[in-house]
Amino acid sequence: MEPKRFLITGGSQGIGAALVRLARAAGHTVVFTGRHDETLTQVATETGAFGLKADSGIDTENEMTVDVCRQRMGGIDVLVNNAASWYDAAIGELDLGAMRRLFDSNVFGMVDLTNRVVPLMKAQERGDIVNLSSTSGTKGRKLGTAYAASKWAVRGITQCWQAELRPHSIRVVSICPSEVQTRWGGREGRDNPNKLYAVDIAETVMAALAMHPRAFWPELSVFATNPWNEE
Numbered sequence: 253m254e255p256k257r258f259l260i261t262g263g264s265q266g267i268g269a270a271l272v273r274l275a276r277a278a279g280h281t282v283v284f285t286g287r288h289d290e291t292l293t294q295v296a297t298e299t300g301a302f303g304l305k306a307d308s309g310i311d312t313e314n315e316m317t318v319d320v321c322r323q324r325m326g327g328i329d330v331l332v333n334n335a336a337s338w339y340d341a342a343i344g345e346l347d348l349g350a351m352r353r354l355f356d357s358n359v360f361g362m363v364d365l366t367n368r369v370v371p372l373m374k375a376q377e378r379g380d381i382v383n384l385s386s387t388s389g390t391k392g393r394k395l396g397t398a399y400a401a402s403k404w405a406v407r408g409i410t411q412c413w414q415a416e417l418r419p420h421s422i423r424v425v426s427i428c429p430s431e432v433q434t435r436w437g438g439r440e441g442r443d444n445p446n447k448l449y450a451v452d453i454a455e456t457v458m459a460a461l462a463m464h465p466r467a468f469w470p471e472l473s474v475f476a477t478n479p480w481n482e483e
């Protein structure tokens with residue numbers, strides 16, 4: 253793949269940070285976002301990518317993000333909508349305000365940012381948009397009303413964008429990982445060699461991007477082969 257200009261939301265830890273590392277190692281230019289200075293600086297210092305403090309759930313910060321990408325890279329070839337938050341609650345006890353805030357980042361933020369990036373991609377008649385969904389977006393589960401609904405929405409929106417953007421040679425893919433051992437949801441210390449790591453999902457994204465531009469995968473699910481293996 254020739255050098256490309258990446259915008260990765262939520263690149264300061266987990267899957268996003270693993271992708272920043274792979275993209276930089278492959279010679280691409282990267283702007284990534286996050287909301288905390290310390291983790292932004294760590295990944296930026298390690299990789300040479302530009303870390304931008306911006307909340308993808310806030311419209312004005314998405315406007316700034318696209319402006320920074322224009323100024324620093326002259327445009328965007330690859331948009332990775334990775335940033336998301338998590339909220340689980342039983343129906344009957346659900347805090348609708350918390351669900352609305354989750355939709356602001358996981359759904360409306362993703363739509364707002366992409367709405368700003370697509371005109372640039374249409375003008376250059378090429379581009380890649382990668383949306384992080386989840387296996388929670390393919391099958392409902394207990395307590396998942398807010399999060400699973402947001403990830404189902406990501407898959408539905410991805411299909412709409414595929415229908416609209418294919419004639420502009422813009423590829424859109426949704427990635428549906430099963431459990432990945434990041435600090436997702438405040439979990440710490442998972443290190444089971446039989447379960448997925450962030451780098452596995454980052455490699456999936458890079459594989460989708462490496463495919464010849466005349467072809468694309470609409471959706472990729474990623475599972476661990478044998479997560480029950482205790483060895």
Ligand SMILES: NC(=O)c1ccc[n+]([C@@H]2O[C@H](COP(=O)([O-])OP(=O)(O)OC[C@H]3O[C@@H](n4cnc5c(N)ncnc54)[C@H](OP(=O)(O)O)[C@@H]3O)[C@@H](O)[C@H]2O)c1
Nearest residue numbers: 262264265266267287288307308335336386431432434436
């Ligand atoms: N881990 C899993 O098991 C799993 C499975 C399926 C799908 N996924 C999906 O994969 C994606 C990444 O998950 P992960 O496990 O890597 O999560 P993570 O380790 O919690 O990392 C999330 C990243 O996004 C940033 N972020 C969160 N909200 C943001 C916002 N509103 N604006 C900007 N940055 C924001 C975080 O930094 P700050 O907190 O500093 O903003 C962090 O860099 C998510 O879309 C998630 O739904 C994860």
